[in-house]
Every structure is written in structure tokens, then in C-alpha cells.
Amino acid sequence: MKGMRATTNLTKTGIYIVCIFLSVLSIFPFWVMFMNATRSTFEIQQNSIGLVPSKFLLSNWEILQGKTFDPIVGFVNSMLVSTGATLCAVYFSSLTAYALVAYSWKLRQPFFTFIMAVMMIPTQVSGIGFYQFMYRIGWTNSLWPLIIPATATPAMVFFMRQYLMASLSLDIVDSARIDGSREFHTFNRIILPIMKPAMATQAIFTFVFNWNRLFEPLILLTDGDKYTMPIMVSLLRGDIYKTEYGAVYLGLSMTVLPLFIVYFALSKHIIAGVALGALKE
């Protein structure tokens, strides 16, 4: 017994060493980013990896303030887009996945195959089609084209389907029916709680993805009142001849902070033991 504990401790030490190493690797870019936010453009050009803070945080902040856009507006817009898209994606993907797992319908397999196929088409060309379409129907300078399409997120449907197939027992659906629960109600009250870890996981990914999304918003949003945070950071990079790198890093640092909060808030839900008895054996 003692010997076993010793090996366990040894393994644990090894695990901590590996985890700490990986953590350092992860912290490193953030450290550089935060440090560079306090350095001047020319300090950064001379040595773009800075590990110690300098004294230009305030002047970088002033450059950021001196631009024609309002960071608060950007923050609000980014929040609207990311939250909206995340809610749409998570809820409707779960619903679609539930349809794929819980019911047997004729087009079920073809529909799933179709969803998978959509995911596999490279996006470079379809992007052109999307912008053309949005410009043609005049749906630019609106946040909706960045939110509503998230309702159809094939990758997430795929994930939710896989998750449900592994953890959902159809028996609980049946017992809910016996209790007289309507189908939509069953989904909302019984199935969604089971999917909480999966939803939290995917919510994090979608939120991060939408928060950082740059190219589509850049093309679709041309009005300053609709700019998102990444667009504003991208404006700081203006043209290559005269980039305010210090302010760019400050902008990037500010962009990344809300993501930590969202991550911490959501990761609390990635826990085991929800609706214990209701899980597949």
C-alpha cells in the first residue's frame, strides 16, 4: 500500500511538472502582449518580445483614445454579437442534435450527412458568395448577419449529437412522455440540463470564435457605430508604414480580458454528475 502511494506521488509530481510547463507556454504570449501594451512602438520594433514592462502604458492609452472610434461602443457591439451568436448556436444546435438522436424520421440520416458535408466545404469561396449576397440585399451595417447565421452551426450540431449519443438514454424521454410532458417541454426541462457540460464547452468555443471574428465584420460593417472590438484593433494597425504597435497590443490586451471572464463563468458548468440517474449506462 505504501509503495503504491509512493508511485502515485511520483506520477503526480510528473503530472504537475508537465502541467506547469504547458501553463508557462500558455501564459507566455499573454505576458508578451501585456508587456508590449506598456511599451512604445519603437521599443517593440527594436525587440518585439518584451518580458519587462516599460513606461508607455499611458501614452498608448492616449493613442487609443485619440482615434475616431469609441472602445465602449466596440465592446457593446462585440458583446451583442458574441452573446447573440452563442445563444443561437448553442440552443438551436442542441435542438437539432436532439432531433437527430431522439427521433427516428426518414430524412434523419440524409440530413446528418448533409450537415457534415456543409462543414467540409472550404470557406474561402463561399465567403465571396456570402458577402455578395449580404451586399445585394443591403444587409450591411447590421449586427444581425453576424448573429442569426449561427443558428445553423454544423460543427456544433455534430458535437451535440455525439454527446447525446454517448450520454442520453431514450428511456428518460419515454418516462417523461408517460408523465405527460410535451416534447418541446421535455427538451427544455430534461434534456438541456443533461447537456450542460456540452453546452458550456461549446458556448466557450463559440463565444471566443465570435469575439475574435475579424474578417466578416470588417467587410460587412462599415459604419463606425457598428464596429466590434477586433475591427478597432485592426484600425490601429492602419497601414504598415506607421503602425502604433504599443496601442495595438493594448487594444489586444483589452480585447482578450472579457474572454477570461466568460471562460471562468462558463467553465464552472463543465462538471460531472448532472442528473445522475438519467444517464446512459
Place this chain on the structure above:
Amino acid sequence: MKRNMRIVVSLLLICCMSLSLFAGGQAEGATKPARKVINLWSFTDEVPKMLEKYKELNPDFDYEINTTIIATTDGAYQPALDQALASSGENAPDIYCAESAFVLKYTQGDAAYFAAPYKDLGIDVDAKLKEADIAQYTVDIGTNPNGDLVGLGYQATGGAFIYRRSIAKDVWGTDDPAVITSKVGPGWDKFFKAAEDLKKKGYGIISGDGDIWHAIEGSSEKGWIVDGKLYIDPDREAFLDIAKMLIDKGYHNDTRDWTDAWFADMKDAGDKQIFGFFGPAWLINYVMAGNSGGTKPGEGTYGDWAVCEPPVGFFWGGTWVLANNNSPVKDAVGDIIEWITLDSSNTGLQYYWANGTLNGPGGTKDTVASGTVMRKSDGTLDFLGGQDMFDVFVPAGKFATGKNKTQYDETINMYWRDQVREYSYGKKSRSQAIADFKQQVADNLAIDVD
């Protein structure tokens, strides 16, 4: 159940909102009287700031300026601008800016048909060009295939050779720009003779091969495309040998432009001390001054620099201003464009720009397209040890040519420099590098190579 209702209601709400958005978008386009709005598209806040000044100078000007700024660095400016131009309508750009890397597309290339000739904007082009003495290369680039002028810049980006005074004194006993001009040029033979002199004293003449490339590219007789086919100008082909020689003989620090090591050479932080850089005035203002390791003479390399004529003429960068053919407010657009590009008076944009007084005194002095303006402006810089840079940059604008550019340059230059590196580092034979370059151009751009 209540919760269900809430979800259903919010779903309905979303649907209604999106429908109303659709409807709103359409209604707006249909009804609206003659607008007093000018849509401006740009990739920096330079031109938008100019328009603020214009409104300040012309209180009667009652148009609202609606500015869209999209950075070029993320590759979205052109796609967005293209969509906006093509879809026309209410929010279509009236004035738009194009950078030298892609301006040809909008003046002579695929998107040229959007650009309005300046004469249709009510500008007396020929007289104004003469009066302002605009650098010819900017006119060449801004002229469409029909021979009409559709775009001009405000900045002149003719290049000079920017060198270290102390090193010049050490090697040749003088830092006089006239003498150094005759040491480093004209022509590359003299330049490399100078490189040999510098090497004997342990200096590198330039930082990396990228520095010299801008000069070679800008001075070659013909561009990459001749009669619809790929053409490798002998001057550009010679870059292969030059790049290899620079490495073999150790004439530089082997840096790549815009990397840390390149910036470091501006304040002597590299392996060897570097004698000079090729560049226009903006390189001095925006890049070198800040990277010199000081802010006043005596600190770092600040004040130890001077400019002289380069061995070959070239230009690098610049912004051109264009107007949309379909703009409903052409007269107002014409007034603005004339003020920015062709007004050589003391209240014209270029006078403020050259003297650094656009946003009050003490701003950055820069070279401008109008020779007339530069001749009456003061271009002395502490960074250049009190030298008046306009003495060199006015003729530099004349040497530059705009006739060797194509809309593919950005891409083709990248492929060429990639293959030149393959050869100069000895990874490929010369003929293989050229063959691979042709393959790249053919495969990626569908341009005839033989």
C-alpha cells in the same frame, strides 16, 4: 410552460426584427432627396483628418462627411471596397483612397471603370498639373487606359539614399551629400564599389537585400507584365546576382525588412554598423527617427543622418485619391480632391502637409506631390543634421517612374523575392529559381509565362 412561452415569444421577436431589417434596408434606398453627404473610404485616418481641416477652412461647405476606415493589414479593405463600389446605392463611396501596392487595380486594372476622370469633377486638370508641378510618376499611375487622369496623391514618395554622416566621414573624409551622391552612384557599379570601401572599414552598406529591392524594382524599365505576358526585366533579373553577391561578400547584415533586426540596424544594434537605407521621406519620419535610439541630436544615431540622391530613381508607397463615377455629388467631391491633390497655394492641403502644420505647428514634415509647394516650404530636419530634405526629394520625385507597375505587383514581388532568397542562399540554381518563379506566377495568377 412559462419558460416555453418566453422562448417562443423571443423567437417570434427575432423573426420580426429581422424582417423589419430587411424591409428597412430596402425602403431607405428608394426614397431620399438629393443628399448632402459624402462617403469617404480610406485605410488610415490621414485623409479623414484632412477633410476635417477642409471643413474648418471652408465653413460654407455644408456636406456631411461619412467616413469608413478599414485597415489594409488584414486584407479586408479591398474586398469591402470592391463590394461597396459594385453594389453602388446610398452608401457607395464617393471618394476612396488606394495605396500604391494596389492603386493600379483601381486606376488601370480590373476596378478602373469605377473611377471618375478628374475632368468630370470640374477640375481643370492640365493647367493645375502644370501650376502645381506634380511629380510625373504619380500622374502616370493615376491615369486610366483612356488617358484620363483619375487619381493623384498628396504625398510624394520618391526615394533617396539615407546615410550615416559619421560613417561617411570615416570612410571618405566628408559627409557632404553632393560628394556621397557621387560615391554611391549613379548606377549599381559605383554603389558596390562604395560597398567595398565600406567593407574595408568594417561597415555594411545596407541592412538587407530588401532595401535594395525597392530601388531595383522602381527603376527597372518595364514592369512584370508586358503584352499580357510575364516579363522579367533585366534589371530585376540582376537582383538575383546582386542578392547573392551581397551575401557572399558580406556587404550587409542579412536582415529582412520590417523585422526586429532591420529596425535594430537603424541604431547600430546589429552585427555590423550599417551605412544607409533606401527610402522616401516617410521612412525617415515614421520609421527611422523613432528607431534611431534618440529624440534629439547626440542621442543614438539621431542627427547623424543625411539624404543624397540614390544610384537609381524609385518611389515607394503613397496614397492616391479617387472619385466614384456614379457619385451624385461630383462637384463637391471635385472641390475636395482638387484641394488635396492639386492646390499649390498656401492654403492648399499640400502646403500644410509639407510643413507639418495640418494639425497646428510642429507636426511631421513630409514630401508632397507638388514641386511648387516643396520649393516654397522648409524641409530641414534635426534628424538629418539640419539638412533640407526637399533639396534631394524634389529631384527624387522626378527620377521616379510610374510606368513599370502592374496590379499584380504585390503578389509577383513576393514570389520573386522568395525565389531570389532560394538562389542567393545557395538552395537552388539560378535557372531553377527563375523556372520556379515562372511556375508560381502561372499557377497562382494564370498569367502566360513564356
Place this chain on the structure above:
Amino acid sequence: MRKNNISYAKYGYLFSIPFVLAFLIFNLYPTIYTVIIGFTDLRGLGRTTFKFLEDPFENYKSILNNATFIRSLQTTFIIWIFNFIPQVLLALLLTAWFTNRRLKVKAQGLFKVLIYMPNIITAATIAILFNSLTGYPKGPLNDLLMKLGILDAPMNFHLQSGTARGVVSFIQFWMWYGHSMIILIAGVLGINPTLFEAAEVDGATPTQIFFKITLPRLKTILLYVLVTGLIGGIQMFDIPRLFLWGGPDNATLTSSVFIYNQAFAGSYLYNRASAASMIVFIIILVLSGILFYSMRDRAEIKLKKTERNRLKEEKRMGAVR
């Protein structure tokens, strides 16, 4: 029971409506656009009119004869293999550690957050960062290697195809292993805890538990990780484009960057870009088909079989009625 199943089928359609609607409105046009224009003469900026080619596969032939494209496929594959295998293995290892009920790794929550962190910075920032890190002739990596005595002279990492590809693979690996790990952990959490408890009571070692209980039950989620990893890997775009623009000598030019260049590098060859997209699509389709087949779940097969029988039954019943 059977009656129930038949009457509930309509909910399958009903619950898919939002997805289908959003797809039809926003993605149908772009998707069709991608498929169709590969058979047309559409190239050049701002053009909207096009005609179908006499030889519908002209663009396909030209792309398949394009040496740069063929090489980009190989490049994509090499970079993908070198980032994906270590990525999945490390993610599995970390999942095993963090879900090991006996080890009870401390500060787990913190580690999970930290390990996922590389995924929340934008690709552009990461690419710039690594470009500077591997800079030449002076750069932090070169300085470090020279200080440690591993290198005598600075090494130009951006010039060797091996090191350039290595860096791209590493970035991809490092950005995504935390992502895979979180998915796998969520998958493990979906497994009924009583199974682990029972195994522990039976005296199974953590290793046994992982291989005998966790892994088999993780299969469906693992399939997700593998398939999305495959799709994401073959469509790898941002990092290769932003790190060295596909260089040196096309060593990091992936097929997606190639497609992008076809469409945007200057000649606006939309038709050829579309043809190349479809070829890549078919490759992904085949490879994921293989994955699906080799990872097919017995339970799923059984489910399908019963479903098929049920449908048959239904038909028979309908015919009887």
C-alpha cells in the same frame, strides 16, 4: 411503444426547422455559389455575369494539372499529421490525468483554463509573435539556442522548409490541444459516474479504468474530435497565411491558402478557386468517410438496424391499413 415512436417522428422535422431555415437563408446561396462557379468562366473583379463552360471540367483539369496545387495538398497533409497526432495524444493524456478519480490533480481548474488559453488569442497575434520569436539574424529563439550552445551561428528558421513547417505545425498543435482536451473532458463527464465507482470497487487501476471504461465510452466524442480535427486541419488557413505567407518556396502553402490566392492574389480566378475547393471537399469527404466507418459504433449500428426494421414494419403496417 411502437405507436409512440411513429407519432413522434414529426418532432424530428419540427426541431430541425430553425437550423434548416437559417441555413437556407444565409448559407444556401454561398454554398451553391461555391459549387456552381467551378463550372463557369467567372473570373475577374466585380463581375457577376458568367456562362457555363463547354467543357464543364475545364477548371478541374487545370487545377489538377497545377503543380502548386498538388504540392499544397502534400504540404497540408504533412503539416496536419505533425500537429494532429501529438495534439490528440496529449489531449487524451491530459484528459486521463484530469479525470482520474484517484489522482485528484490539484489546481485542475486553473490548469484547464491555462492550457486552453492559446486558443483565445487571434491567429494574427500568434503568427506575428512566432514570426518575431523565430526571427533572424537576431531573435529570442536564436539567442536562446546560441546561449545554450546548441547553435554556433543564428539559424534562419524562415528559410528552411523543415523548420518553417515545423513552426506552423507546432503553432497549430499548441493552439488546439487545449481545445481538444476540453471537449474530451466534457465527454468523460457525460459518462455515468456509477461505472467508475463500480470499477473502483472492483479494484481496477486508473490505467485499466481509462482503457476499459473511459476510452470505449468516449468513442463518439473522440470521433467528433478526429473528424473536426481532420476538417479543420485540411482547411488550415490563418496561421500558414499569416506566419510566412505560404513560403519559403511554398513550404507552408496549404491548400486553403492556395485557394485564397487563386481568388484574391491578383487575378480573381473565382472559378479555379471553386474547383480547387470542391477537390479539397471531396478529399475531406473521403477521409472522414473512412474515419466514420472505422470508428463506427456497434450501438449505432444496432440502432440503425432497429430503425430500419421499424421503418419496414411501419411500411408494412401502412400497407396493411
